[in-house]
Amino acid sequence: MKTGSATPRRAALSRELILRRALEMIDEAGVDALSVRRLATDLGVFPTALYYYLPTRDAVLRGVVETVLDEMDLAGASAGDWRERVKALCRALRQVGHAHPRLFPYLVSYPETTAQEYRIYEGLYRALEETGMPPARIVHAGNLIFSYATGFTLAEVNATIGPPTPAEADQMSALPAADFPATHRLAGEIRGLDLDTSFEAGMDAILIGLAAVVTTPVEPRREAGGDTGPERQAAGKDVERLSDPGREP
Amino acid sequence: MKTGSATPRRAALSRELILRRALEMIDEAGVDALSVRRLATDLGVFPTALYYYLPTRDAVLRGVVETVLDEMDLAGASAGDWRERVKALCRALRQVGHAHPRLFPYLVSYPETTAQEYRIYEGLYRALEETGMPPARIVHAGNLIFSYATGFTLAEVNATIGPPTPAEADQMSALPAADFPATHRLAGEIRGLDLDTSFEAGMDAILIGLAAVVTTPVEPRREAGGDTGPERQAAGKDVERLSDPGREP
DNA sequence: ACCTGAACACCGTTCAAGT
DNA sequence: ACCTGAACACCGTTCAAGT
Numbered sequence: 001m002k003t004g005s006a007t008p009r010r011a012a013l014s015r016e017l018i019l020r021r022a023l024e025m026i027d028e029a030g031v032d033a034l035s036v037r038r039l040a041t042d043l044g045v046f047p048t049a050l051y052y053y054l055p056t057r058d059a060v061l062r063g064v065v066e067t068v069l070d071e072m073d074l075a076g077a078s079a080g081d082w083r084e085r086v087k088a089l090c091r092a093l094r095q096v097g098h099a100h101p102r103l104f105p106y107l108v109s110y111p112e113t114t115a116q117e118y119r120i121y122e123g124l125y126r127a128l129e130e131t132g133m134p135p136a137r138i139v140h141a142g143n144l145i146f147s148y149a150t151g152f153t154l155a156e157v158n159a160t161i162g163p164p165t166p167a168e169a170d171q172m173s174a175l176p177a178a179d180f181p182a183t184h185r186l187a188g189e190i191r192g193l194d195l196d197t198s199f200e201a202g203m204d205a206i207l208i209g210l211a212a213v214v215t216t217p218v219e220p221r222r223e224a225g226g227d228t229g230p231e232r233q234a235a236g237k238d239v240e241r242l243s244d245p246g247r248e249p
Numbered sequence: 250m251k252t253g254s255a256t257p258r259r260a261a262l263s264r265e266l267i268l269r270r271a272l273e274m275i276d277e278a279g280v281d282a283l284s285v286r287r288l289a290t291d292l293g294v295f296p297t298a299l300y301y302y303l304p305t306r307d308a309v310l311r312g313v314v315e316t317v318l319d320e321m322d323l324a325g326a327s328a329g330d331w332r333e334r335v336k337a338l339c340r341a342l343r344q345v346g347h348a349h350p351r352l353f354p355y356l357v358s359y360p361e362t363t364a365q366e367y368r369i370y371e372g373l374y375r376a377l378e379e380t381g382m383p384p385a386r387i388v389h390a391g392n393l394i395f396s397y398a399t400g401f402t403l404a405e406v407n408a409t410i411g412p413p414t415p416a417e418a419d420q421m422s423a424l425p426a427a428d429f430p431a432t433h434r435l436a437g438e439i440r441g442l443d444l445d446t447s448f449e450a451g452m453d454a455i456l457i458g459l460a461a462v463v464t465t466p467v468e469p470r471r472e473a474g475g476d477t478g479p480e481r482q483a484a485g486k487d488v489e490r491l492s493d494p495g496r497e498p
Numbered sequence: 499a500c501c502t503g504a505a506c507a508c509c510g511t512t513c514a515a516g517t
Numbered sequence: 518a519c520c521t522g523a524a525c526a527c528c529g530t531t532c533a534a535g536t
Contacts, residue, residue: 013519036510048511049520057510109354111407113417118424118432125431135438137450143401143410144451151400152392158360161392168362175367182374183367189384201386202393209458262500285529297530298501306529 013045015053019063023103026064030102034060065107068100069116074123082127083207089123090149090203097153104157108150120146133214141210148206152199163193262294264302268312272352275313279351283309314356317349318365323372331376332456338372339398339452346402353406357399369395382463390459397455401448412442 011017021043025034036057040047054060073095076088097104121142128138155161164172169191177184260266270292274283285306289296303309322344325337346353370391377387404410413421418440426433 035508037508046521047509048513048522051511052519055511105354105358108403108409109358109407111409113409113420117409118421118429122429122432125435129431129434135435139435139438139442140447140450141454143404143447144397144454146410147400147404147451148393148397149400151396151398151403154357154400154403155392155396158358160357160360160362160366161395171362172367180367180371182378183371185378186374186384186388189388193388198389198392201389202396205390205393205458205462206455207458208461209454209456212457212461213454284527286527295502296528297503297532300530301500304530 013043013049013053015063018043018050018053018060019067022060023064023067023100026103027100031061031106036060061106062110062112064103065110066114066116068096068103068107069114072096072116072120074119077123082130085127086124086145086207087200087203089120089127090145090199093120093146093149094153094156094199097157101157105154108154128210131211131214133210137214144206144210148202152202156195156199161193161198162195163191262292262298262302264312267292267299267302267309268316271309272313272316272349275352276349280310280355285309310355311359311361313352314359315363315365317345317352317356318363321345321365321369323368326372326376331379334376335373335394335456336449336452338369338376339394339448342369342395342398343402343405343448346406350406354403357403377459380460380463382459386463393455393459397451401451405444405448410442410447411444412440 018039022034022039025039025042034057036050037047039060040050043050050060054063072092074089074092077085077092079085080088096107100107124142124145125138128141133141152161159165172183172187172190175183183190267288271283271288274288274291283306285299286296288309289299292299299309303312321341323338323341326334326341328334329337345356349356373391373394374387377390382390401410408414421432421436421439424432432439
């Protein structure tokens with residue numbers, strides 16, 4: 001390392017540094033607030049200096065998206081049975097939204113397929129192959145799971161779902177009772193909504209639905225007792241913890 | 250109507266006209282391409298004239314989003330059993346994406362809850378109440394369904410899912426076989442993917458999953474024959490048409 | 499009430515120039 | 518190789534003025 005004296009009053013410019021600062025700015029102020037000029041000022045250079053490393057503002061955004069996706073933690077996705085691996089992938093996607101809520105809407109609307117996306121789908125496909133589903137169904141199931149995880153997280157970071165703010169709660173109360181009876185009946189539950197629970201419940205429902213239509217590989221499973229009537233035991237207070245539907249008749 | 254002679258060389262300006270043109274411009278060129286100045290030029294007025302009707306560019310976008318949502322066709326959502334009503338709501342959401350693919354990413358990322366969203370959720374809640382689910386589960390199920398429908402459609406308009414373009418197909422073929430075995434095994438299915446089928450399959454899987462965990466109201470159902478082994482009949486060629494899993498043991 | 503017109507502070511990007 | 522510096526065509530928005 002022969003980088004001489006001349007203490008640099010700022011860190012040396014680089015693609016990585018630019019992308020890192022860009023992500024920080026987006027996290028703080030949103031994608032709209034990211035401008036080439038603000039970014040350059042922040043880095044202590046002239047706006048046009050950035051064009052040496054990245055050709056356009058869009059390229060900066062693309063770089064940021066890829067950086068975030070590449071740092072996704074896919075570790076849990078290779079351990080456990082297929083259900084746990086699918087869940088791990090969904091949770092990893094949701095974590096990205098939590099880590100970078102202001103980037104997430106842009107990230108999920110990003111058209112190009114990145115390498116990381118292929119890895120996510122590969123993980124999904126491998127898990128789903130274990131169920132014995134026919135190939136067509138695996139592809140559909142992959143789309144279902146991916147759509148759910150991104151859609152839920154997007155709604156979450158946009159506060160489209162989730163416990164209402166006081167203002168939204170007032171808005172809800174103001175809905176005419178004649179037109180919105182069900183909403184009013186459920187108002188209490190909506191106010192107390194826990195998003196972690198809701199996300200998990202959705203995944204569980206999906207996995208049950210998927211398992212119900214294929215030859216599930218036989219898992220070690222508990223003795224199913226005298227479960228003979230049309231009444232199903234799952235419809236009780238323990239529904240939050242969904243059980244494996246693959247029990248024999 | 251006493252609007253005098255003086256043939257106006259352009260239509261009278263109004264909030265509605267501005268929003269209509271704005272939507273057309275977005276449909277043609279995307280949200281980024283919508284500028285107050287372009288819009289004004291297109292309408293034959295000075296840029297600042299628009300500020301008489303709408304206070305900011307964001308207000309224009311908000312108005313466009315609300316217009317599109319309000320024109321959503323929720324007709325089918327009040328006919329049929331709960332499954333058909335849920336499906337009708339999902340299909341209506343997807344239709345919005347198909348009608349305005351370039352607006353859709355912005356629309357689903359729009360933070361404020363609109364009146365139409367409350368109507369969609371009311372429709373979902375009413376349908377789900379029929380299943381006899383406990384209230385907490387209804388709210389979770391609503392989130393699941395809404396997340397899936399928006400997530401799938403978003404992925405669709407962004408071409409994140411769907412049959413790959415020739416370029417993407419090449420990209421896929423280039424993935425190292427050692428790291429992406431499942432993707433390669435499924436390459437044929439992915440190339441031939443039909444998005445309508447996939448969307449319907451996802452909804453069906455969700456509805457089966459939801460129905461499996463509650464006391465389902467007894468529907469007329471066919472006699473289940475000698476279905477006694479661990480092999481399940483659903484795992485065959487007829488899986489595309491998902492069947493009701495609520496058959497007795 | 500409805501639109502013009504000038505002005506301000508921003509923006510992405512290009513191109514030539516410096517070292 | 519890496520950054521400056523001037524310039525261009527855009528942008529949203531404000532504010533005063535016209536009719």
